[in-house]
Amino acid sequence: MTMADVDLAAAARQVLDANWMGHATRPSPRLYPHQWSWDSAFMAMGQATHDPARAQQELRSLFAAQWSNGLVPHIVFSEGQGRYFPGPDFWQSPRCPYAPRRPLTSGIVQPPVHAISAWRVFRQLPDADEGRAFLAELLPRLAAWHAYLYRERADEHGLVEIWHPWESGMDNSPLWDEALARIEPAPGEVPPYERIDLDYADVTHRPTDREYDRYVYLVALMREAAYLPDRIRPRLPFAVQDVLFNALLVRADRDLAHIAREVGADPRPFEEWADWTATGIDARLWDEARGLYLDFDVRAGRAIDVRSGGGFAPLLAGVPDEVRARRLVETLDRFAVAHDGEGLLVPSLDLDDPRFEPARYWRGPVWPVVQWVVQAGLEEYGFRSRAARVRAGLTGLVDRSGFWEHYDPTSGRANGGEQFAWTAAIVLDVLQAGSGDRPAGEPTIPDGSGT
Ligand code: 9WN
Numbered sequence: 001m002t003m004a005d006v007d008l009a010a011a012a013r014q015v016l017d018a019n020w021m022g023h024a025t026r027p028s029p030r031l032y033p034h035q036w037s038w039d040s041a042f043m044a045m046g047q048a049t050h051d052p053a054r055a056q057q058e059l060r061s062l063f064a065a066q067w068s069n070g071l072v073p074h075i076v077f078s079e080g081q082g083r084y085f086p087g088p089d090f091w092q093s094p095r096c097p098y099a100p101r102r103p104l105t106s107g108i109v110q111p112p113v114h115a116i117s118a119w120r121v122f123r124q125l126p127d128a129d130e131g132r133a134f135l136a137e138l139l140p141r142l143a144a145w146h147a148y149l150y151r152e153r154a155d156e157h158g159l160v161e162i163w164h165p166w167e168s169g170m171d172n173s174p175l176w177d178e179a180l181a182r183i184e185p186a187p188g189e190v191p192p193y194e195r196i197d198l199d200y201a202d203v204t205h206r207p208t209d210r211e212y213d214r215y216v217y218l219v220a221l222m223r224e225a226a227y228l229p230d231r232i233r234p235r236l237p238f239a240v241q242d243v244l245f246n247a248l249l250v251r252a253d254r255d256l257a258h259i260a261r262e263v264g265a266d267p268r269p270f271e272e273w274a275d276w277t278a279t280g281i282d283a284r285l286w287d288e289a290r291g292l293y294l295d296f297d298v299r300a301g302r303a304i305d306v307r308s309g310g311g312f313a314p315l316l317a318g319v320p321d322e323v324r325a326r327r328l329v330e331t332l333d334r335f336a337v338a339h340d341g342e343g344l345l346v347p348s349l350d351l352d353d354p355r356f357e358p359a360r361y362w363r364g365p366v367w368p369v370v371q372w373v374v375q376a377g378l379e380e381y382g383f384r385s386r387a388a389r390v391r392a393g394l395t396g397l398v399d400r401s402g403f404w405e406h407y408d409p410t411s412g413r414a415n416g417g418e419q420f421a422w423t424a425a426i427v428l429d430v431l432q433a434g435s436g437d438r439p440a441g442e443p444t445i446p447d448g449s450g451t
Helices: 003-019 037-048 052-063 114-124 128-153 174-181 209-224 243-262 268-284 309-317 322-335 368-380 384-401 421-434
Strands: 337-339 343-345
Touching: 003 037, 003 384, 003 421, 037 052, 037 114, 037 368, 037 421, 052 114, 052 128, 114 128, 114 243, 128 243, 128 268, 243 268, 243 309, 243 368, 268 309, 309 322, 309 368, 337 384, 343 384, 368 384, 368 421, 384 421
Parallel strands: none
Antiparallel strands: 337 343
16 A cells, blocks of 8 residues: 555544444434445445454444344434434334334345455454354345345346335436336325435435435335335336346355355355346346446336446456456446546446436446446456556545545536545445455456456
8 A cells, every 4th residue: 555545544444433333334424324234334344454343343233133034224223313314203114024123224225235245354354263253143144135135026037126216225326217207106195204315415416306206105105015025016116127236246145155155054055146146137137239237127128228337237246258348348448537647437327328417416426336346347357457447536536535425527526425434435445455455256357457
């Protein structure tokens, strides 16, 4: 690490400390004052670089809120923390017989990055016996989580579906525009609600009221169904097979297999899941004309022709063969934005898309998590110098503007929530990746090195 990297790492640790709630890390003090599922998995990866005990606690506290049917809720509410809408009174998670009485949680999920995180945390723990005990404790919970997704959400191709834009983690992406436009709630079908996010973030950086109406409407439908999957699945108007979600699942299945091997359990069921979903992604979501993977709208029965940063995620899961991987990287070369010399930024939406907005949340801005996914995918296939450039893009943004939620790819300006712990955690992880300690996995295109 250079001196500048050492300073950046120290600043990132301070942001994590400031957001530590005693059992878990909130993403941001005012906008998101509770525990979020995929943020928390990244918090653990970032903490593992310097505080392994806290990293383990982060994941333990999230899985302590797991439902008995395996669902890992996207928010775990922390009593006595700040305001957020929708809060526990709106979700009413105890309506579901599978939900714990305490802590109160939301009733939907987020991308399944937890096994990736647990495996990465383990590999940083100084004491291997302690590490194996940690993995052995988490393995049944992670297995139940993946089993929930395959049991309740998968189709015959092993592709799992999301039931709410919030489940993707990319809330107001144009990926969901068409599916949401088909939803026209009748008067009275959207329960009254008050947005709190606008008290803490610029209205022009957030989703619109029209989008919020549909988010709230979908939650209300699930709440009425007591969050029972067999009641939700046949009747919900929103169901999408998202590339990012499925690719992360494949990678997490593979890491779950590593975990099982490490503790002497049978890795085969997890490898089988990974192979099943990987084959499904490659057969059903690849778009030859675009040179990119596209989401699939299950209700409409067609591909969603939106070029999002998530479309590159199958690289991280080792899904494409060599020819497709090269094609995807060519697409990335057109899609990514050069920044600050060597840096490369991967916007959440193609700059050529007419819906592109540089500062509005998932409709264009650069998100650290997308940078992380893309650099890990490039590493996986041996595109080392591009991976380093994507990492440099992220650290360059943060170095200049600080730890924020998202960044404008055209100006580098920081936007969204301040003092952002998710960003800090990802920065710590990529600094580690850049220093040579890479995630497991041989590059599948050995001559991609240095490209
Ligand atoms: C809804 C916490 C979360 C992230 C998501 C991001 C945003 C919430 C919101 O913040 O979503 O879950 O209120 O906008 O889109 O990816 O996990 O950082």
